[in-house]
Amino acid sequence: MGAERTETKKTKKICVVGASGKLGQYMVRHALERGYEVVGVCRERSVPKLAAFDGLMTVVPGDTNDPEVIRRAVDGCDGVLTVLVPWGVRQYASGTAQAVLDHARPGARLVFSCGWHITRDGRDRYSRMFTLGVRVAAVLGRLVRAVEIDDQVEACRRVFASDTRWTVVRGSSLEEGASQGLPVWSRHVGDPVLASDLTRRVDFALFMVAALTDDGLVREAPAIVGCRTPSALAHAEGPSGHAQPKGPKGGKRI
Numbered sequence: 001m002g003a004e005r006t007e008t009k010k011t012k013k014i015c016v017v018g019a020s021g022k023l024g025q026y027m028v029r030h031a032l033e034r035g036y037e038v039v040g041v042c043r044e045r046s047v048p049k050l051a052a053f054d055g056l057m058t059v060v061p062g063d064t065n066d067p068e069v070i071r072r073a074v075d076g077c078d079g080v081l082t083v084l085v086p087w088g089v090r091q092y093a094s095g096t097a098q099a100v101l102d103h104a105r106p107g108a109r110l111v112f113s114c115g116w117h118i119t120r121d122g123r124d125r126y127s128r129m130f131t132l133g134v135r136v137a138a139v140l141g142r143l144v145r146a147v148e149i150d151d152q153v154e155a156c157r158r159v160f161a162s163d164t165r166w167t168v169v170r171g172s173s174l175e176e177g178a179s180q181g182l183p184v185w186s187r188h189v190g191d192p193v194l195a196s197d198l199t200r201r202v203d204f205a206l207f208m209v210a211a212l213t214d215d216g217l218v219r220e221a222p223a224i225v226g227c228r229t230p231s232a233l234a235h236a237e238g239p240s241g242h243a244q245p246k247g248p249k250g251g252k253r254i
């Protein structure tokens with residue numbers, strides 16, 4: 001209880017942008033459990049998906065790339081958790097990121113979600129299969145005008161270039177299931193600890209929420225993996241001589 005209070009002392013009111021999706025709903029739940037006041041943004045037609053949180057949070061309906069919607073939603077927030085999705089072909093992800101960067105209060109903690117395909121410094125090492133999969137998804141997605149992976153890349157480029165207090169959390173492949181605890185993370189895809197490439201979605205959300213109060217993650221782009229996966233367990237002690245700073249609430253960078 002004491003620890004919980006300390007954790008939320010710095011960040012009390014937060015906004016979840018993209019609250020109605022699967023990741024968004026998990027984040028809302030974790031944030032409420034930690035005692036945050038929660039504001040959520042989602043498309044008007046998706047508001048009913050948040051019915052379980054009636055009376056527990058404030059919902060601002062609207063497109064997440066609408067600057068006016070975001071301006072109202074993030075007003076007074078100490079932290080903003082943003083789900084960046086590559087859906088649609090109307091620069092939805094980059095518009096969403098830009099609106100958050102422009103309207104969050106100076107000094108607010110900004111945490112964005114994306115996948116391993118996003119690279120900050122070009123030093124990630126992807127398997128051929130992974131690279132092929134992303135390329136196929138990008139081409140097919142553009143053809144059917146449903147997915148715009150390049151725009152998610154652009155969204156993260158803008159975040160990386162900003163002087164805000166950002167963190168870009170890069171999720172592995174996801175699965176549903178009960179929480180296993182805070183994922184572990186590494187700076188680069190291709191690092192052995194990440195080899196299992198699997199995280200429970202509920203724990204992805206846990207990492208996003210925990211990042212709000214972890215200053216060690218400011219301007220980092222952690223690639224995460226479930227803490228109970230074989231690769232995480234195999235590297236739990238870390239290769240000899242490899243520094244292991246503590247991540248959020250016990251989550252480790254390995």
Ligand SMILES: NC(=O)c1ccc[n+]([C@@H]2O[C@H](COP(=O)([O-])OP(=O)(O)OC[C@H]3O[C@@H](n4cnc5c(N)ncnc54)[C@H](OP(=O)(O)O)[C@@H]3O)[C@@H](O)[C@H]2O)c1
Nearest residue numbers: 018020021022023043046084085087113114115171172174
């Ligand atoms: N899925 C994976 O395997 C995977 C792997 C690694 C990383 N990630 C990352 O995890 C995060 C969450 O992804 P998720 O797959 O788990 O999905 P999710 O949490 O269910 O979220 C999907 C979001 O996209 C919105 N959306 C759906 N169609 C849309 C459209 N046409 N236009 C605008 N918004 C639309 C949804 O809004 P509504 O509720 O309004 O429909 C919802 O907010 C993303 O940042 C993703 O890059 C996912």
